[in-house]
Amino acid sequence: MKTDILSSNIKHYRSKKKLTQQALSELSGISLPAIKNIERKKVLPRTNTLLAISKALDCRLKDLVKPIEELSAVRFRARSKMNRREQILTQVSKWLNDFTFLEALLSDREEYKLHNLAASSREISPIQYAEEARRIIRLKADEPIHDICGLLESCGIKILALPYSSDAFNALSVGEDDKGPAIIINTWERISIERQIFSTAHELGHLLMHLLDYDGKAHSEDKAQEKEADLFAGYFLMPKEGFDSEWEETAGMPFVERVMKIKSIFKVSYKTVLYRLKQKGIVDDKIWLRFQKLYEAKYNRKLSFKEEPFPEGSEPFGLKPFDFYADRLCRLVRRALEEEQISISRAAEILNLSSQKMMELIAEWEDFA
Numbered sequence: 001m002k003t004d005i006l007s008s009n010i011k012h013y014r015s016k017k018k019l020t021q022q023a024l025s026e027l028s029g030i031s032l033p034a035i036k037n038i039e040r041k042k043v044l045p046r047t048n049t050l051l052a053i054s055k056a057l058d059c060r061l062k063d064l065v066k067p068i069e070e071l072s073a074v075r076f077r078a079r080s081k082m083n084r085r086e087q088i089l090t091q092v093s094k095w096l097n098d099f100t101f102l103e104a105l106l107s108d109r110e111e112y113k114l115h116n117l118a119a120s121s122r123e124i125s126p127i128q129y130a131e132e133a134r135r136i137i138r139l140k141a142d143e144p145i146h147d148i149c150g151l152l153e154s155c156g157i158k159i160l161a162l163p164y165s166s167d168a169f170n171a172l173s174v175g176e177d178d179k180g181p182a183i184i185i186n187t188w189e190r191i192s193i194e195r196q197i198f199s200t201a202h203e204l205g206h207l208l209m210h211l212l213d214y215d216g217k218a219h220s221e222d223k224a225q226e227k228e229a230d231l232f233a234g235y236f237l238m239p240k241e242g243f244d245s246e247w248e249e250t251a252g253m254p255f256v257e258r259v260m261k262i263k264s265i266f267k268v269s270y271k272t273v274l275y276r277l278k279q280k281g282i283v284d285d286k287i288w289l290r291f292q293k294l295y296e297a298k299y300n301r302k303l304s305f306k307e308e309p310f311p312e313g314s315e316p317f318g319l320k321p322f323d324f325y326a327d328r329l330c331r332l333v334r335r336a337l338e339e340e341q342i343s344i345s346r347a348a349e350i351l352n353l354s355s356q357k358m359m360e361l362i363a364e365w366e367d368f369a
Helices: 003-016 021-028 032-039 047-057 061-065 085-106 126-137 148-154 193-209 223-237 240-249 255-266 270-279 287-299 328-338 344-351 355-367
Strands: 158-161 171-174 182-185
Touching (some): 003 021, 003 032, 003 047, 003 085, 021 047, 085 158, 085 182, 085 344, 126 193, 126 223, 148 158, 148 193, 158 328, 171 193, 182 193, 223 270, 255 287, 270 287, 344 355
Antiparallel strands (some): 171 182
């Protein structure tokens, strides 16, 4: 048993339980200095000590000593240095293991419908990639995407909502070689749902256009690729034909309300709508200031241009958390439980719930079957 594996796993499960080292010490009956020394890889604890820690963390002993599968086909860029980067990758690796375990157990795996497009060597533009992806998924040329999580999960892409208290990290994605494809989205409450949806489409763009550049050790963003992924996301969520039709149909509305209606139809930020208008030459660079003034005059409050606005303030008419909800893993867990393929404690572990919360969820399933 290696101390680095043990240290990483204890930190991972302690983070999942939202426990400090002091709290873990009190729950396990192991001294605080001992806990710190284990996490600092200075000592190799006895089996009794590990049993006490695993019980406090509500996990299995073998999970504390099991080597972590290192992700390599992963794109994880952040705008600034992150202290918890490796911890997040560890959590994602374990989540992928649990997800694929359930798929194999139940013989229930969705086909990756966009595999051929991702493997294509054709030199086409991000807009063409977006149009081709929509065609493969069988979306109509003007059809809005009402549930991006459900749509991508039905296409064989795993989605994980992972709240992280920083707007430096929006999302990451994992290729097929690492039990993906998968998209992991930061669902911190200060990041608008519109931004979460856009980030999901942005990462899909990377999965389709830039898979050969996936490298788990890379930290910095490629600005050209980021712009391509943004362009893909804009046209995947808000297709040209659909936008043009809605813009024409709302011609009689005041400008702010017109933008907000289109924003609500396609579940994008108002900034995405303004950027499309600028791309089409309908407005110029002054539109940002002009729109802000029109909005303030209409609603008597300023509209922030922060990249990640607060949902209760800056992002007007914002979406709600249920507009971005990945539920396939929950369905697999429920089926595995009902077929008695896994225990309640294993289900709680997979869903990152306490035993009490898991029992409450099961009760709801039974009440509203």
